[in-house]
Amino acid sequence: MxxxxxxxxxxxxxxxxxxxxxxxxLLAVADTPTRGYELSIYxxxxxxxxxxxxxxxVNGLFLITSDLYGKMGKMWMVGLxxxxxxxxxxxxxxxxxxxxxxxxxxxxxxxxxxxxYSYGFFGKNIYPISSILIATFSQFMGxxxxxxxxxxxxxxxxxxxxxxxxxxxxLISDRKFILCSLIASTPIFFAWFTTAIYPMLVSVLTIxxxxxxxxRNIDYRFRLFSxxxxxxxxxxxxxxxxxxFLYLTTTFIYERIWSRLDEKGNQISTTLIIVSFVTVAGxxxxxxxxxxVFRIVFFQFLGILETRTTLSEARxxxxxxxxxxxxxxxxxxxxDEIIYYFITLIAFFILLRxxxxxxxxxxxxxxxxxxSFFILIVxxxxxxxxxxxxxxxxxxxxxxxxxxxxxxxxxxxxxxxIKTFLILGLIFISSFTAIFSLYPSPITILxxxxxxxxxxxxxxxxINRKKLEVKTADLKSPVFIYSNLxxxxxxxxxxxxxxPALEIPYHFGFGKDNIFPIDEDRxxxxxxxxxEAYTKVWKDLDKFxxxxxxKVDYCTNVYKIYxxxxxxxxxxxxxx
Amino acid sequence: MKTVNSxxxxxxxxxxxxxxxxxxxxxxxxxxxxxxxxxxxxxxxTSIRTIIGFLLIIFLPGYSLIAxxxxxNDDLGWIERVTLSFGMSIAIVTLLGFVLNYTPFGIRFAxxxxxxSTFTISLSLIACIRRLKLPxxxxxxxxxxxxxxxxxxxxxxxxxxxxxxxSIIGSSATLTYIMVKPKMGERFTEFYLLGxxxxxxxxxxxxxxxxxxxxxxxxVNYEYENINYRLEVxxxxxxxxxxxxxxxxxxxxxxxxxxxxxxxxxxLKLGFILYKDQQKEAYRTLHLxxxxxxxx
Numbered sequence: 001m002x003x004x005x006x007x008x009x010x011x012x013x014x015x016x017x018x019x020x021x022x023x024x025x026l027l028a029v030a031d032t033p034t035r036g037y038e039l040s041i042y043x044x045x046x047x048x049x050x051x052x053x054x055x056x057x058v059n060g061l062f063l064i065t066s067d068l069y070g071k072m073g074k075m076w077m078v079g080l081x082x083x084x085x086x087x088x089x090x091x092x093x094x095x096x097x098x099x100x101x102x103x104x105x106x107x108x109x110x111x112x113x114x115x116x117y118s119y120g121f122f123g124k125n126i127y128p129i130s131s132i133l134i135a136t137f138s139q140f141m142g143x144x145x146x147x148x149x150x151x152x153x154x155x156x157x158x159x160x161x162x163x164x165x166x167x168x169x170x171l172i173s174d175r176k177f178i179l180c181s182l183i184a185s186t187p188i189f190f191a192w193f194t195t196a197i198y199p200m201l202v203s204v205l206t207i208x209x210x211x212x213x214x215x216r217n218i219d220y221r222f223r224l225f226s227x228x229x230x231x232x233x234x235x236x237x238x239x240x241x242x243x244x245f246l247y248l249t250t251t252f253i254y255e256r257i258w259s260r261l262d263e264k265g266n267q268i269s270t271t272l273i274i275v276s277f278v279t280v281a282g283x284x285x286x287x288x289x290x291x292x293v294f295r296i297v298f299f300q301f302l303g304i305l306e307t308r309t310t311l312s313e314a315r316x317x318x319x320x321x322x323x324x325x326x327x328x329x330x331x332x333x334x335x336d337e338i339i340y341y342f343i344t345l346i347a348f349f350i351l352l353r354x355x356x357x358x359x360x361x362x363x364x365x366x367x368x369x370x371x372s373f374f375i376l377i378v379x380x381x382x383x384x385x386x387x388x389x390x391x392x393x394x395x396x397x398x399x400x401x402x403x404x405x406x407x408x409x410x411x412x413x414x415x416x417x418i419k420t421f422l423i424l425g426l427i428f429i430s431s432f433t434a435i436f437s438l439y440p441s442p443i444t445i446l447x448x449x450x451x452x453x454x455x456x457x458x459x460x461x462x463i464n465r466k467k468l469e470v471k472t473a474d475l476k477s478p479v480f481i482y483s484n485l486x487x488x489x490x491x492x493x494x495x496x497x498x499x500p501a502l503e504i505p506y507h508f509g510f511g512k513d514n515i516f517p518i519d520e521d522r523x524x525x526x527x528x529x530x531x532e533a534y535t536k537v538w539k540d541l542d543k544f545x546x547x548x549x550x551k552v553d554y555c556t557n558v559y560k561i562y563x564x565x566x567x568x569x570x571x572x573x574x575x576x
Numbered sequence: 577m578k579t580v581n582s583x584x585x586x587x588x589x590x591x592x593x594x595x596x597x598x599x600x601x602x603x604x605x606x607x608x609x610x611x612x613x614x615x616x617x618x619x620x621x622t623s624i625r626t627i628i629g630f631l632l633i634i635f636l637p638g639y640s641l642i643a644x645x646x647x648x649n650d651d652l653g654w655i656e657r658v659t660l661s662f663g664m665s666i667a668i669v670t671l672l673g674f675v676l677n678y679t680p681f682g683i684r685f686a687x688x689x690x691x692x693s694t695f696t697i698s699l700s701l702i703a704c705i706r707r708l709k710l711p712x713x714x715x716x717x718x719x720x721x722x723x724x725x726x727x728x729x730x731x732x733x734x735x736x737x738x739x740x741x742x743s744i745i746g747s748s749a750t751l752t753y754i755m756v757k758p759k760m761g762e763r764f765t766e767f768y769l770l771g772x773x774x775x776x777x778x779x780x781x782x783x784x785x786x787x788x789x790x791x792x793x794x795x796v797n798y799e800y801e802n803i804n805y806r807l808e809v810x811x812x813x814x815x816x817x818x819x820x821x822x823x824x825x826x827x828x829x830x831x832x833x834x835x836x837x838x839x840x841x842x843x844l845k846l847g848f849i850l851y852k853d854q855q856k857e858a859y860r861t862l863h864l865x866x867x868x869x870x871x872x
Contacts, residue, residue, distance in 0.1 A: 005733075012736040019743035026750045033761030078744070085747065098759030120682025132673035132683060133633075133666065139685040140610075140629035142621060151755070155634065159666075162659045169656070209663040221645045225660070228667050235674060453762045457798070465770060467777035523776070556843040556865045561776055562768040563860045569768075571776065 011063055011075055018052070018059040018082065025052035026089070026096075033098035034452070036566050037528040039536060040441040041094065041448050049093075056086040057431055061186065064179050065424060068412060076179055084161050087188050088154040090435055091195055095150035100456055103449035103529075104481060106149065106196035111484030111492075113138070113145045118488060125489075126287045127199035129236040134197065149197040156205040157194070160398065161185055163208035168402050170215040171360050176412060181405030184427055187340075187434040189397040191333040192449065193389075195438060200393055203236035207398045210244065211364070214251075217267045230275045234283035238290055239385060241283070243395045245276045246374055247367040254363050267363075293384075300382035310379035314387040321445060322540060329445040333437045334391055336430035340400045343426065344368055347403040350410055361406055364399050371396040447533035451485070455527055458567030460486055463498065466523055473502045473522045473572070475530040475544065507548045515555045515572065524558070524570040596717040597707070603640050603700040607632060607693035614689070632692060638665030640696045643703035649716045668695065765803070766796040767850045767860035772832070783837040783868050791864070793848060794830040797823040805859075806851040811835060811866075812844040837868040844868060 028046040038044035063079025094102060101107060112125050113134035122128040137148045161182070168181035188194050193201050210229045216222040233241040252268040284290045299305035318326045331338075348365045351358050375394065378384045404427065411419040440446035459482035466472070472479040480498040483491060492498055502522065509516040526549065534544040552558055552570065562569035606628055613625045638661035646652050652660070672691050673683045681687035707715050770792040771778035780789030797803050802824045809817035821829055835846065843865045852859040 009733070009736060012733075012740050016736070016740050016743045019740075019747045023743070023747045023750045026747070026754055030754045030757060030759075033759040035761045035763070078740070081744070085751075089751070092755075096754055098761045116683060120684040121677055122683070128674060128677070129670045132670050132677075135683065136633055136669055136673060136688060137630070139688070140633055141626045142629065143626060159659070159662050162655065163663070166656045166659045169653075206663065206666070209659065212659070213663075225664060225667075228664075228671070232667055232670060235670070453798075454764045457764070457766060461766065461768060462776070465768075465774075465776040467775050470777065553863070559769075559779060559781075559864045560862045561770075561779075561864075562766070563862060564766045565764045565860070569776075571779065573781070 007066065008073075008075075011066060014059050015063065015075075015078060015082065018056050021048070021052040022056055022085070022089070025049040029093070029096055034450070036454065037450055037452055037532060038448055039532045040443070041097070041439045041450070042436065042441050042443065045093065045097065049089075053086050053090055053435065054432065056082050057186065058428070060086065061183060061424070061428060064183050068176055068179055076182075080161070080182055083182075083186050084158055087186070088157060090438060091154050091157055091188065092151055094195060094439070094450065095147075100451040100453055101146060101150060101485065102192075102196045103451055103477075105198055107451065107481050107485035108489065109134075109197050109199065110146055110149050111488045113149060114488040115490045117145055119490065123490070124287070124289070126290055127235075127237055129232060130197060130199040130202055133202075152197045153194055153201060153205075156202045157188070160205040160208060163206070163212055164401050167208045167212035167215060168405060170212055171364075171402060172357060172406075172409070174409070177405060177409040180408040180412065181402050183424070184404035184408065185401035186427060187336045187430040188438055189336060189340075189394075189434060191392045191434070191437040191444070192440045192446075193393045198393075200237040200240055200389075203233060203240040204393065204395050204398055206236075207240070207244070207395065208401075211399070214267050217269075217272075223269075223272075226272060227275055230272065231279050233276075234280045238280070238283065240395060241276075241280045243371055243374075245273075245280055246371060247399075248273055248276050250367050250370045251363040254366055259359060297378075297382040297384055308383055309381060310383050310385065310387050310390060313383065314379070317387060320541060321538075325445050325540070330391065332433065332444050335433040335437070337391075337394060337397055339426050339430045340397060340404060341372075343404045343407055343423065344400050347407045350407060354410070357406065361402065365403055368396045368399050368403065371399075442537050445537060447529060447537045450529070452528075452566050454564045454566035455529070456482065456486060458527075458562060458564050458569060459483070459525075461562060462523060462525065462569050463487070463495075466497070468495075468497050470521045470523060470571075471497050471502070472500065472525060473504055473516075474500060474525045475504060475527075476533060477525055477527045477530060479523075479525060506543050507545065508552060510548070510551060510555075515552060515558060518572065518574055521574050522572045524552075524572050526552070526568045526570070528566045596712075596715055597704060599639070599716075599718050600643060600700045600704050600707070603636050603643070604697050606636060607696050611689065611693060614685075632696070633669050634665050635661050636665065636696045637668040637692060637699075638662060640699035640703060641668065643716065644699045644706060647703060647706040647710060647716055648714050650714075651716070654719065668692075760800050763799045763801075765799060765805075765850070765852065765860060766794070767848070767862060768794045769848065769862050769864070770794065770830075779864050781864060781866055783866060784871050785837055785840055785868055786871070788834050788836050789846075789866065790832060790834050792830055793833050794828065795821060795823065795850065796828045797825060800825055804853050808849045808851070809833065809835070810845075810847045810849070812839070812841065837866065840868050840870055842867045 025046070025048045028048050032046055034044070042050070060079040060082035063082070064076045067073055067076040067079070089096070101110060109130060112127070112131045116122050116125070116131045116135040117138055122131055125131055134145055134148050134152060137152070138145045141148070164181055164185045165178060168178045171177070190201060206229070210226065213222045213225040213229065217226055230244070233244050248268055252273055255268060284294055296305060296307070300307065300309065321329065344365065348369070351362045351365055375390050375396070379387070379390055404423070408420065408423045411423060437444050440449045455477070459479060462479065463483055463486065478500050480492050480500065483495065483498050502518070505516055531549055534541070535546045553560060557573040559571040559573070560568065561571050610625070610628045610632055613619045613622065613628065619625065641664050642652070642657055642660045646657070669692065672695065673688065676683050676687055676691065769779070770776055772790040772792065774792065779791065783789050793807065795805060795807075802822070805821040805823065807819045807821055808815060816835060817833070823829055844867070846864045846866050848862040849858045850860040
């Protein structure tokens with residue numbers, strides 16, 4: 001038996017070593033900033049960083065777990081801090097390494113915040129909350145919008161973790177259960193969504209906070225907080241608001257039909273359901289673009305409209321990548337989710353026989369089940385969002401830590417050592433796979449979504465110097481998205497020339513000495529990202545080969561007018 | 577002696593009274609301090625403004641609301657109080673911003689600062705009044721005594737505890753340093769061509785023999801150092817122009833360039849090559865294809 005003193009010294013020493021390695025790793029990261037496009041952030045970041053992160057997470061989990069046994073000390077707080085610290089480092093790694101930001105949606109989010117910062121009004125922005133937050137932080141702190149947007153998801157991740165603490169405490173006020181839930185909240189869910197500010201992501205990370213308020217809803221003050229958040233959710237992200245409405249309805253039905261609690265013990269009142277419905281419906285009606293999306297989805301459900309569904313989009317990916325590649329990519333990205341679903345299922349069955357905690361925890365389990373079915377049905381019959389979004393930003397996952405915590409807690413109470421160890425092992429595997437699928441990289445058949453300073457500089461030149469009548473063409477780097485990032489969305493609305501309207505044929509549609517026959521002049525943009533993506537990660541697609549990019553320089557209808565090493569711009573002359 | 581004792585007692589009572597309200601005093605003073613910081617030009621760019629600005633959005637409005645609604649010490653635990661302060665601050669800031677959007681003021685710095693400061697200060701004052709109405713032992717107070725560190729019994733334990741705290745502070749400080757430190761990873765040079773009207777169009781692609789073509793050549797140095805460039809222009813394989821260009825860091829060079837079409841031919845390459853320092857390999861290349869026709 002190890003004495004308490006030796007255990008304490010061992011824990012202190014391992015934590016000191018772990019933090020020292022983390023400091024060293026941070027300095028190593030600062031010493032090796034990005035010098036251009038990197039295909040994989042995992043291989044371009046010094047390996048000491050990954051060692052420090054894995055060691056830090058293991059140590060953090062060890063500190064919390066060791067406090068689960070015997071008398072509670074305060075080391076679990078250090079462990080929790082270490083887990084949060086390590087996860088925040090991973091989430092912010094791209095910013096620490098000097099990336100401008102990540103591609104696509106985050107660029108538009110920055111643009112929306114820039115518009116709000118410049119004009120003071122959010123206009124037709126359907127996600128005003130995240131824009132208000134970024135712009136306000138930027139104004140009050142006196143730092144650029146871009147910097148705020150790069151670090152804000154880490155702030156929300158911290159709020160998510162402490163909300164899990166409060167929520168689990170309100171469910172079962174036993175410190176062991178709270179620690180179990182905190183251990184279960186270690187994995188960073190949402191592969192490549194958690195790394196940058198997305199309106200949906202930040203709204204999803206506040207769900208445990210909302211559930212905490214709901215749990216203590218009997219108190220009028222918490223009811224007030226719940227109502228305030230119900231007003232905010234539709235403005236944060238419509239899908240999150242719909243999911244919240246679904247969770248409320250599920251719990252409401254459970255409480256009224258199956259629960260043995262008397263009416264006073266019910267958390268969900270009819271008023272809350274009405275507030276949720278009215279705010280969601282109100283925002284949909286207020287914003288025409290949301291209403292038209294809703295109409296499309298509704299008609300898809302009725303079978304009147306036959307357009308692309310999320311499932312057909314998934315089939316397209318399957319066809320493009322090949323079954324084995326797509327399956328590998330899918331499994332790597334959702335490994336943590338699959339493990340957590342598996343344990344949730346176990347939790348559900350244990351709960352059915354558990355008279356003590358059933359009433360408290362089963363609504364959460366039901367919400368996960370109903371929420372998952374909802375996503376599945378929407379994916380099969382309609383297109384509420386892209387396939388990527390549904391598998392990588394599955395809202396239901398933020399509810400699982402308390403359920404996984406419950407299974408861990410039960411095995412601790414029953415003194416089932418092997419089961420406890422197994423669950424802890426599964427949580428660690430989930431954390432590990434979550435980190436290594438957090439950024440798009442060749443591991444998941446995706447190129448790194450890095451935006452370099454050279455890219456932005458090149459795009460800025462093109463947007464400012466191009467002839468307004470001439471449109472643009474790109475491979476996988478739309479000019480309008482860069483315009484969103486640099487000048488905001490409002491600027492782009494007045495520049496139709498930046499919208500892509502040309503599908504570039506395979507191998508640029510080479511002719512004898514020209515490329516893609518077109519009937520009007522175009523600016524063609526080629527970035528290092530496009531080159532690396534098509535010649536390395538998506539090589540099997542055979543859409544563009546290395547020699548295609550070389551041949552472009554020899555085509556007589558193509559003038560090379562800009563180069564900065566990472567970014568090339570061509571003026572493609574129309575066919576004579 | 578009695579007088580000294582009573583003075584000490586009254587001093588201790590005052591200190592205790594102050595400590596009981598120190599949180600609310602802080603929530604009142606920080607917005608005022610922030611207003612002062614942003615009003616004085618010299619103080620606007622200080623890191624203290626950044627920190628207080630951050631707190632004014634993420635914590636203080638929520639804290640004052642929670643302090644108003646939960647004035648008793650046993651209403652909530654401190655971790656819950658902090659969590660609620662974060663969550664409700666986000667809610668308050670965004671909702672106030674949302675309301676401001678529909679007023680002529682908009683979501684701008686001055687109106688938002690006014691609304692947020694008024695909200696935080698007035699709620700803190702209400703919280704103060706509500707707290708004072710409670711019996712002294714029920715009033716919420718910051719548990720300073722819990723902040724004491726138990727460093728351990730033996731010297732070794734004490735040393736380990738101190739090193740542990742130092743290592744945590746060290747890691748956090750390193751992270752802060754890296755976050756604010758400018759990154760100088762990407763070094764590059766922009767090399768470009770423009771038509772004679774200064775836009776990326778109207779390139780001289782169809783000329784008659786003897787006719788002159790005009791373009792603008794541009795170079796921008798983002799290499800974080802002064803660079804000696806060499807520019808070469810060739811037409812149909814023959815070198816027609818050469819120039820040394822020295823640019824300091826972040827300097828831009830733009831110059832018109834005129835060439836003469838001397839021989840007839842279709843799709844003759846007008847190449848622009850940029851060399852960096854004494855390198856023999858081309859650093860950047862650009863080109864146009866020119867068709868030269870006979871005069872008649």
